[in-house]
Amino acid sequence: MEKVVEIETLHLFPLLDKMLINLLNALTDVEWNAQTVARLWKVKDVAAHLLDGNLRTLSASRDGYFGAKAENINTYGELTAYLNHMNMTWTNAAQRLSPKVLTFLLESTGPQYLAHLQSLDPFGNAVFPVAWAGQESSANWFHIAREYTEKFLHQQQIRDALGKPGLMTKELYYPFIDTFMYAFPYTFRDMAAKQGTVVSLIVTSEIGGQWNIVKGEKEWVLNKDTHPEANATVKISPDIAWKLFSKSLRPAEILKEAELRGEEQLGRQVLEIVAVMA
Numbered sequence: 001m002e003k004v005v006e007i008e009t010l011h012l013f014p015l016l017d018k019m020l021i022n023l024l025n026a027l028t029d030v031e032w033n034a035q036t037v038a039r040l041w042k043v044k045d046v047a048a049h050l051l052d053g054n055l056r057t058l059s060a061s062r063d064g065y066f067g068a069k070a071e072n073i074n075t076y077g078e079l080t081a082y083l084n085h086m087n088m089t090w091t092n093a094a095q096r097l098s099p100k101v102l103t104f105l106l107e108s109t110g111p112q113y114l115a116h117l118q119s120l121d122p123f124g125n126a127v128f129p130v131a132w133a134g135q136e137s138s139a140n141w142f143h144i145a146r147e148y149t150e151k152f153l154h155q156q157q158i159r160d161a162l163g164k165p166g167l168m169t170k171e172l173y174y175p176f177i178d179t180f181m182y183a184f185p186y187t188f189r190d191m192a193a194k195q196g197t198v199v200s201l202i203v204t205s206e207i208g209g210q211w212n213i214v215k216g217e218k219e220w221v222l223n224k225d226t227h228p229e230a231n232a233t234v235k236i237s238p239d240i241a242w243k244l245f246s247k248s249l250r251p252a253e254i255l256k257e258a259e260l261r262g263e264e265q266l267g268r269q270v271l272e273i274v275a276v277m278a
Contacts, residue, residue, distance in 0.1 A: 006142075020050070020106065023155070034161045043161055044099060045091045047106065048091050049154060050150075054106065083278035122144075126139065133275075149176050149179050174208075177203055178209070185213045198229065198230045200233040200234070201235075204238070208237075211224055234261075236258045236259075245276075246275065254271070
């Protein structure tokens with residue numbers, strides 16, 4: 001069978017980068033210090049985190065340089081704690097950088113970062129697996145899609161904090177949420193159900209879509225059938241979806257705004273999807 005890239009995102013990176021640089025160049029000092037939905041981060045911290053993503057990718061994936069080795073990481077929880085520590089130490093150090101310097105570094109590293117992603121064999125093994133999807137090894141196309149979700153998510157956090165529209169379009173949002181949905185079956189890995197059980201998630205409006213998981217003999221399988229006979233269905237808005245699945249909102253906070261039909265236990269488990277590591 002011909003190999004297929006399941007989610008194409010590479011062509012969207014230049015557009016996201018251009019939109020980000022234009023946005024940052026126009027910010028006031030007050031806007032740089034605005035609080036985002038990422039509770040520990042203001043706008044400047046999120047921009048610094050995006051720069052960290054560029055630099056870490058170039059160092060580890062392109063140059064094979066990983067710095068100090070992580071030790072005593074044996075569980076998913078230990079991995080997320082390690083990543084949170086790395087993120088915190090970086091954003092703390094970046095307090096020394098001016099907004100102008102941060103923007104310059106993002107603009108100058110962006111093309112190198114993209115060139116590296118473009119050089120990867122889409123079906124080769126990624127330097128890091130997509131752990132939030134339960135994978136122990138991942139193809140590069142999925143690694144690239146995961147990187148796209150990072151670029152989208154953090155720019156959207158900035159725009160959300162400042163009331164700046166732009167990213168919530170079909171072209172940019174759908175690949176983001178479609179990638180996030182690879183966490184859907186993994187979220188149900190310990191959920192007992194009869195074979196053939198169907199659980200559906202609908203992200204409303206023209207920029208959303210429908211995703212389902214079906215209980216197979218051994219595991220849950222993801223599909224995008226639009227007319228399944230579901231045992232449970234959850235409907236949420238695109239704005240809630242990106243915040244919920246990145247842990248900026250938690251299930252208890254959005255229950256009144258989500259529409260759950262069918263078996264409640266299955267529906268509530270949908271709201272536990274998390275498609276970020278830290």
